[in-house]
Amino acid sequence: MLVDKSERIHTDSRTPKYLQVVNLILDEIEKGKLKIGDRIPSINETSFDFLLSRDTVEKAYNELKDRGIISSVRGKGFYVTSTNVENKVKVLLLFNKLSSYKKIIYYTIIETLGEHATVDMHVHHYNVDLLEDLIHQNVGKYNYYVIAPHFFDKETHPISGYELLKKIPKDKLLIMDRAIKGHENEFPGVFQDFAKDIFAALETGLSHLRKYKKMILVFPKGDMYPLEIVDGFKRFCFFHDFENMILDGIDDAPISDGDLFLVLAESDLVNIIKKAREQMLTLGQDVGLISYNETPLKEILDKGISTISTDFIHMGKSIGRQIMGEEDKIPIKNPFRLIVRKSL
Known part of the structure; x- marks a missing residue:
């Protein structure tokens, strides 16, 4: 390889070693030291020169092949086939x-x-x-x-x-x-990790949850939500002694003072907000509401909707x-x- 042998692979770099090899070869092409048709050293030669495992070098060469930068000729070695280092x-x-x-x-x-x-x-x-x-x-x-x-x-x-x-x-x-x-x-x-995530996240809000009488998970059937959410919710309610219920949607029945809803679907979120207004119940005081998955809109909707969400x-x-x-x-x-x- 044309790279100065004093230029070593940086073992303390966050860039994986195979990508460092890729970048070194691309740099040689960009500088004009390697041209189309030029042969590059074999996997064994590069492995020896840079004190790298053969697998690491092979991974680098495969990456370059995938990008169309080099190709292999059986029995002869690897050759530069493109100098388009901007190949994405x-x-x-x-x-x-x-x-x-x-x-x-x-x-x-x-x-x-x-x-x-x-x-x-x-x-x-x-x-x-x-x-x-x-x-x-x-x-x-x-x-x-x-x-x-x-x-x-x-x-x-x-x-x-x-x-x-x-x-x-x-x-x-x-x-x-x-x-x-x-x-x-x-x-x-x-x-x-849907089950463990919901359990651990709800535990961080125990001081807020305790003021409600019942926790209700609204988990729509047929919408293909992860079933582990139900498992985590049930386990949390069992360990922390919460009366609980699981519904598949919000129907025409009124909601009750002291209920805390955890909803997955946006339609159920809207329905609970409407019902609370119709029944003159105040969110965060009479009725609790947590929506699954954070969005910017929920931060400002109805003075702020609490969410439980991955990042x-x-x-x-x-x-x-x-x-x-x-x-x-x-x-x-x-x-x-x-x-x-x-x-x-």
């Missing part, structure tokens, strides 16, 4: 749905990647058959695949999709929003940083918290 990392996002929360993640990923990547997006609508088609159509076309693995069968029973996800090369796959049950440590990415901006940034090699590609649990406002 290609990322495919496969979301389960396009909600306001997913939009926050989407735009944060784009902002974090900046000009270094191009991002395409598809929605699989919780359907593994549709996801399989999307993977079949796009496998090999992208450097990274970011998947939100929320899947249900035709009877709306949750399924993991594990066998399907294994069709994507492991070093190109990032899981977002949900871990694969039974394989939580297998795939890198950023995930929520969607943090999730998007962490995914982007893993793609760019600025964070280790490992499974990361995303922050989750209760935000107390007037409605509580």
Whole structure:
């Protein structure tokens, strides 16, 4: 390699070693020291020169091949095939749905990647058959695949999709929003732990919750929300001795003084606010209200709606940083918290 042998790989850098190798080669191309058709050292040669494992160098060369910068000729070695060092990392996002929360993640990923990547997006609508088609159509076309693995069968029973996800090369796959049950440590990415998250977040607000007589989770059937939310809610109420109830929606019946509602759907949020006004009940005093998932609107709606939520901006940034090699590609649990406002 043309790089001065005194220029070492920085072991204390946040940039992974394989990306440092990638950047060194790209720098040589940008300076004109490597041109189209030039041979670069073999994996073994680069491994020896920079005191790196063969796997690290192979990963770097595969990254350069994916970007179209180099190609391999059987029995001869690796050659520069493009000097377009601005060749961007290609990322495919496969979301389960396009909600306001997913939009926050989407735009944060784009902002974090900046000009270094191009991002395409598809929605699989919780359907593994549709996801399989999307993977079949796009496998090999992208450097990274970011998947939100929320899947249900035709009877709306949750399924993991594990066998399907294994069709994507492991070093190109990032899981977002949900871990694969039974394989939580297998795939890198950023995930929520829905049951533990809701339990821990509600515990931080115990002093506010204790003034209410009953906790009511409004969990719509058929809307494909994670069932672990119900598990975490039930466990919290059991351990802290709260009278509780689970409803699948807000009907025409009046709400009661002393009720605390935890709602997932925006329509139920609006209905409870309307009912409280109609019955002359004050949110945060007579009736409590917590909405699942934070949005800017909830901060100002009706003087402030309390929320229980993961940090969607943090999730998007962490995914982007893993793609760019600025964070280790490992499974990361995303922050989750209760935000107390007037409605509580």
